Amino acid sequence: MHIRMIQTGAAMPLDLTRINAVISDMDGVLWRGDHVLPQVVEFFNFLRRENIPFALATNNSGKHPLTYVKRLTEIGIPNVEPWQIITSGTATASYLQSKYPSGVPIYMVGMPGLGDVLTEAGFVMEEEDAVAVVSGIDFNFTYEKALKATHLIRSGAAFVGTNGDLTFPNPAGLSPGAGSILAMIEAATDVKPTVIGKPEKAMFEVAVSRLDTDPAHCLMIGDRLNTDISGGKNAGLNTAFVLTGVHTSDDADRLKIRPDETYSGLGHLLSTWQNA
Known part of the structure; x- marks a missing residue:
């Protein structure tokens, strides 16, 4: 499958060697419904081998982080800590704690x-x-x-x-x-x-803070241009758009939202990163 790399117009493409932390959406990136997407486990094994911390972010406020921890374990990604799961609900709780x-x-x-x-x-x-x-x-x-x-x-x-x-x-x-x-x-x-949730900055700021990183060295992975990619860019993150979920490459032109790079899925991102 040929994937057209879509860049922001910067002089250089996304430099994966500079990435020291990852934030990833889940639905449409790790799975679609009950179907686990290809090479998801291999991608997270790579992050752990390279000591690259990660967080998983979702706009779903209805589920507790432990629900996601359980599902991640079931699909072959064990030992994810609850603090690594950032729902729009937990981000909202963090916001409220800063106010009240x-x-x-x-x-x-x-x-x-x-x-x-x-x-x-x-x-x-x-x-x-x-x-x-x-x-x-x-x-x-x-x-x-x-x-x-x-x-x-x-x-x-x-x-x-x-x-x-x-x-x-x-x-x-x-x-x-x-x-x-x-x-x-x-x-x-x-x-x-x-x-609070994506594409607002608050949710990305919570994730960056928990990962103890700088946005310039953090990668946001998502399948929705108007939430994951737009929000990540507005928060100063690098962005990787995967074509396993809601939006397509043509949507990037239609919506005028430019990810730093586009990949067919996590497997494509993994192989590119390993060869960087």
Whole structure:
């Protein structure tokens, strides 16, 4: 398969020998649904042999990091630590910790996994006197939840969104995402949320901080141009676009988003890196 390398217009292509840390998306890069993509295990074995630290980032706020640790172990990537899993929920918790003291009440619109992450970060899931409304994907979203969130925000509570994805794919087609819920609450309150997940800088800053690296030497790997690649570039990271997920090379032209390099998948990136 011939892959057209797409560059940003810089004088030199992506220099993989300068990379000392990796942030990777998961769905569309490591797996698609239940299908593990080729040479994923070999790629992470290479990172470990070369002592290149990595983090795995996802806009999914509904699952606890331990859920991802378990799946990674099942597919042959054991011993990943929970701190290496950065969901839009854990990034949101980090943001809230920078703004509020432990023990303050938060009203959450979201799945139990998000509630667990916020509770572990020291916050109390309570509507009364909530200092912030945190909204993520919620498969049990109701008008009553929207009503409570609206009243709290109109009364002065901060409005924070885990991510702005309007939709997400499933076997039946596209389903409403966390961004659709944010849009409804924003329409009812006339308040724009502070959004944490990709492509916003906050999530990448959390990952770079945990990896104790410099963005100029960190590589973001993703399959979505408008979140993984655009966000990585805006945060100052090097970007590797893989064609195993949502977007294609033609989408880069259509969206006018230029990754530093494009690869057919992690196997292609691995072989290129090994020969660098």
